[in-house]
Amino acid sequence: QAEVLELKADPKGDPRATVIESSMVAGKGPVATVIVGQGTLKVGQPFICGPYWGKVKALINDRAENIKEVLPGMPCEVIGFSDMPHVGDEVVVMKNERDVKTLSEERLSDIRQKKLTVPRRSTLEHLFASIDDSNKKVLKVVLKCDVQGSVEAIAKCLTDIKSDKCNLDILHKEVGSINESDVLLASASDAIILGFNVKVENKALTTAKRETVQVKLYSIIYELIDQVKESMQGLLDPLTREKVIGHARVKQVFKVNKGFVGGSVVTDGIMNRKQRARVLRDGQAVYDGGFETLRRFQDEVNEVRNGMECGIKLNGFSDYEENDVIECYELEKIAQTL
Structure with missing residues (x-):
């Protein structure tokens, strides 16, 4: 379309170029790849680019050859920046080095002032947001x-x-x-x-x-x-979820040397001594904790399966009643998502 409309840049105008890439090169310092938009970019010209100044020390074409000048529409590498320019910043050639340094100092000073700006006063909404963060x-x-x-x-x-x-x-x-x-x-x-x-x-x-x-x-x-x-x-801390693995019903309460034991029968699933249990009475939980002992006859066992009888003693609990339901559950760790 530019060819159809015969659009052309003025090679004699004030030189301007756009930064399309920049990097730090050992031995060269900050180097930027630019495309000249108007004018002719030449070695030795002072310029401003964003908040940074510079002077064209060298121009390198796409064949890695040093050249003296670059015409509009041509890409090249520019060496001579005071600091790393940002992609999209415009290289603007000025008359002398003193002017570009002065303008650069003013722009850098403005940036510093913005960073030192007094923060807004706290409000109740901001405080709640800060607590959430x-x-x-x-x-x-x-x-x-x-x-x-x-x-x-x-x-x-x-x-x-x-x-x-x-x-x-x-x-x-x-x-x-x-x-x-x-x-x-x-x-x-x-x-x-x-x-x-x-x-x-x-x-x-x-x-x-x-x-x-x-x-x-x-x-x-x-x-x-x-x-x-x-x-x-x-x-993120994993989420903890309860998974019920079995129920037992208390048939008879026995007194032992160290409290009471619920003589129970497993009605579904299993009773696992390493997991946790809660006592349900009329549908309400009256205790939640771990197993102290789990016995099958006189033997201490790790688990009792469905339909079997066992003696259950829970940590710190002795208030068993007939028909209490002992619910055994395990705690699962589930990874959170973002």
């Missing part, structure tokens, strides 16, 4: 990736994980290898470190072992996301 489990992570595009894509995927029971807190996200400061941050915050297509520096590896910080490295985004979901699910 404090009751939730939190998985804290430090994210390091090879390029800025990966950082933003993975951070977006992680924040899109919805859960009413567990929160995900990305403490720090950055491009570059995993270093000692990342490990110390994770150690102080009880966080894990996620690395995507990056390496761990030797010093950071030693510190991670000493501080027992978990460092997980990935090369596939979906594996990273799936394991984070599993980790969040693993933080």
Whole structure:
């Protein structure tokens, strides 16, 4: 459509380019891949990109060749940023280096001021919301990736994980290898470190072992996301559910040296000495606890099956009556979902 309408960029206009990728390269510092939108980008030009300034030290084309200038519509790598630019930021060439530095300082100052802004006053609703959040489990992570595009894509995927029971807190996200400061941050915050297509520096590896910080490295985004979901699910305490496994009816009450025993017959299921039991009288529970003894004749047994008679003594309970129902149940642990 651009060809049909004969749309063309002005190579003599003020140079502007858009960042489509950025990364930290050893020996070069912050490097960004850009596409020139208008004007001609040349080596030596000072520029502003988001809150960061820079001066074009080198331009590299798609054949890894150093070039002197880039025309509109052409991609290239730009070396000379003061810090890592964000994907989507615009590179705008200015007249001199003093102007770009001044503008960069102003923008960075604004960012700092926003971070230091006085928080809003607490209201009752905010306090209740804070209480709810404090009751939730939190998985804290430090994210390091090879390029800025990966950082933003993975951070977006992680924040899109919805859960009413567990929160995900990305403490720090950055491009570059995993270093000692990342490990110390994770150690102080009880966080894990996620690395995507990056390496761990030797010093950071030693510190991670000493501080027992978990460092997980990935090369596939979906594996990273799936394991984070599993980790969040693993933080949740399992739900406890009762499963009734049998009933016994008290036929006669016997007095023994240490209290009373219910002489019973199992009416369904089994009585298991290792599980819990409750005494039901007229449909109401009058006791809930564990087995002290379970006897078949004179022998201590672990379980008694349906139709068999047995003597049941429960921990701390002696108030047996004829026709009481002793319900035996086990507690099942069920993993929660997000």
